[in-house]
């Protein structure tokens with residue numbers, strides 16, 4: 001059976017990253033872990049106002065409960081490290097999520113940071129201009145889970161047992177749980193004109209994102225697959241240097257509002273290019289853990305959100 005997924009993708013192109021410089025293990029969603037087939041969840045505390053999944057997701061195009069559909073998604077994700085589902089969230093639900101974001105624009109926490117591609121402090125064993133230590137800039141901001149309305153479609157999606165069961169299967173995880181702290185589970189990211197997310201590898205094995213408002217120009221997600229092998233300790237400095245120099249072709253993932261993306265970012269180097277248009281790029285990151293009761297560290301919360309609670 002074939003499904004009408006426009007799985008990814010991708011225009012190969014040469015990028016000229018205009019990146020700069022430093023040093024912090026930052027970037028919120030990058031530090032997330034997740035995690036199942038029979039998916040255990042912690043949805044007992046679902047708000048009563050939660051919406052039905054069929055009011056949020058285009059279940060005709062994306063029959064989340066269908067076993068063959070799940071398997072086809074898993075195959076694509078396993079083979080390519082990317083699963084892109086355009087129109088996953090319905091236009092009406094996206095519209096309400098975008099309006100919630102607009103209302104909360106003034107609460108966005110954004111602080112320009114410089115960091116290494118590896119999201120760890122520079123290593124004095126290497127020169128400043130070595131790929132291990134070269135610095136890139138990240139300037140986009142976000143609002144935290146506690147600022148997302150209880151009755152938001154975003155929260156209903158995040159909490160939905162059917163959605164979690166689907167993602168457990170695609171990701172090959174045992175179970176998924178929300179963060180124990182009040183800030184980290186659902187984040188809405190904002191990249192205004194000129195703002196970007198510098199080249200990096202994620203610490204977590206994957207990320208789930210939902211485009212809420214696509215930029216008009218620029219702001220594209222660019223990546224190069226399988227650059228390093230973090231678990232084997234292979235940092236592949238030469239390839240990282242080439243990507244930073246703009247001499248390696250990069251792939252581009254085009255996402256319209258409503259597109260849900262699963263991405264394995266641990267060994268694929270990626271960035272969000274500077275937004276060159278007037279329209280703010282708004283993107284939700286849905287972060288889960290494979291164990292219950294896990295909080296993002298206070299240090300990371302301070303870095304990403306400017307507060308711990």
Ligand SMILES: O=C(O)CCC(=O)C(=O)O
Pocket residue numbers: 027028029030189197202207209221265270271272283285
């Ligand atoms: O904004 C995006 O599309 C991706 C963000 C990302 O790479 C990250 O949060 O690690």
Ligand SMILES: [Fe+2]
Pocket residue numbers: 030200201202207265270
């Ligand atoms: Fe990332």
